[in-house]
Amino acid sequence: MAKAPRDIERIYSTEDVVAKLRRLADALESESSFRIQIAGERFRVPARAQFSIEHERGDDEEEIEFQLKWKLDDSDDSDGEAVV
Structure with a gap:
């Protein structure tokens, strides 16, 4: 079932934020x-997510975004996992 946008x-x-970033790193x-x-x-x-940093x-005002992006794929459940 598809998730809502x-x-x-x-x-x-x-x-x-510090705790989340440490676990993410x-x-x-x-x-x-x-x-x-x-x-x-x-x-x-997933581990294959692409990481980018954006500056606007x-x-x-100015903004910096740290972004992780990935395509949805049902086969991602096989790799290791950490809880953030």
Whole structure:
């Protein structure tokens, strides 16, 4: 069954972001998939996800986005997994 589209942005405390980033870095370094919870939904990011960093500048603000992107594939359940 297909999941509903979702596009949200959630603000977390610095402490929560630091913890998530540390666990994310460990999973990336070990080339493992991992699970993360964002705004109440848990999901799995496969080890093959592509990581990018984006910088945007407007008239009155700047933004940096750390992004992981992957194609959906049912065969991803076989690799290791870390919980983020």
